[in-house]
Amino acid sequence: MDLDHASPLCGAGMESDCLLVRAHREAFALIEIMAGPEADAQFHFTGIKKYFNSYTLTGRMNCVLATYGSIALIVLYFKLRSKKTPAVKAT
Amino acid sequence: MNENLFASFITPMMFGLPLVTLIVLFPSLLFPTSSRLVNNRLISLQQWMLQLVSKQMMSIHNTKGQTWALMLMSLILFIGSTNLLGLLPHSFTPTTQLSMNLGMAIPLWAGAVITGFRNKTKASLAHFLPQGTPTPLIPMLVIIETISLFIQPVALAVRLTANITAGHLLMHLIGGATLALMSINTTTALITFIILILLTVLEFAVAMIQAYVFTLLVSLYLHDNT
Numbered sequence: 001m002d003l004d005h006a007s008p009l010c011g012a013g014m015e016s017d018c019l020l021v022r023a024h025r026e027a028f029a030l031i032e033i034m035a036g037p038e039a040d041a042q043f044h045f046t047g048i049k050k051y052f053n054s055y056t057l058t059g060r061m062n063c064v065l066a067t068y069g070s071i072a073l074i075v076l077y078f079k080l081r082s083k084k085t086p087a088v089k090a091t
Numbered sequence: 092m093n094e095n096l097f098a099s100f101i102t103p104m105m106f107g108l109p110l111v112t113l114i115v116l117f118p119s120l121l122f123p124t125s126s127r128l129v130n131n132r133l134i135s136l137q138q139w140m141l142q143l144v145s146k147q148m149m150s151i152h153n154t155k156g157q158t159w160a161l162m163l164m165s166l167i168l169f170i171g172s173t174n175l176l177g178l179l180p181h182s183f184t185p186t187t188q189l190s191m192n193l194g195m196a197i198p199l200w201a202g203a204v205i206t207g208f209r210n211k212t213k214a215s216l217a218h219f220l221p222q223g224t225p226t227p228l229i230p231m232l233v234i235i236e237t238i239s240l241f242i243q244p245v246a247l248a249v250r251l252t253a254n255i256t257a258g259h260l261l262m263h264l265i266g267g268a269t270l271a272l273m274s275i276n277t278t279t280a281l282i283t284f285i286i287l288i289l290l291t292v293l294e295f296a297v298a299m300i301q302a303y304v305f306t307l308l309v310s311l312y313l314h315d316n317t
Contacts, residue, residue, distance in 0.1 A: 054220055054221075054222060054224040054225075054226070055222060057217045060220040061213050061216040061217045063229050063233065064216050064217065064219045064220050064233050067229065067233040068233075071234075
């Protein structure tokens, strides 16, 4: 899609992109630089922090998966525990 | 009075047949297609407007995201034209129905999220944890981000429904108040009428803004996932 020709809102003599369009592009480019995989190289973690941290992409993904796994284990534990508990007998 | 207040939101029927399909399809008649290079004024104006909106909205997307351009432009045209047509007296507005808006919001949101999980699984999962979160807050924030993800389509639909419904209801109430006040106090009725005019102008703006907001949010969800 060609989005580079002049918009009707831009006057003659201005650049082809409107100010608003350029601001959008720059804002999202900045977000991509901050959160992209190439940004992971600037962090040097050791030990368990190498795999579980809130800075690198891999670290964040592993933290999220660990959280979901923990919730699943807790739910499983309570489900199995309720099946094992015998019914109360009348005395 | 109470029954009349919500009568405009009941889906219209004629001889037992639902008219909703015809009403939903009607806005497409207002956007004719043409195979000519130089079109008439209406089509030229519509094409210029569409080009303006698509340039502003699709410029942030990469190649993959821009494949959704047709979908997003159809969405904004449909919601905008439906909302504006609903401002005609005694007309039915499909976007006041939560079922309709959920039917638009859920598939579009799910499409964007599934696209993200298929093409960028790592980044999509990492999205659930904001960068730089302190370690003790990680589990709580993951849960909060998951909830906020699943709330998105509901919020999209409810936002549109509530805005359009509330506006129509308010117009109905103030119009009724103006009529009732005419026989009691003409000056107060005139003031209420002026308020009604201003509210109608506001509703025109809300109709177009809500269409833009709905489409922009879908576009942003897509951008996060492509």
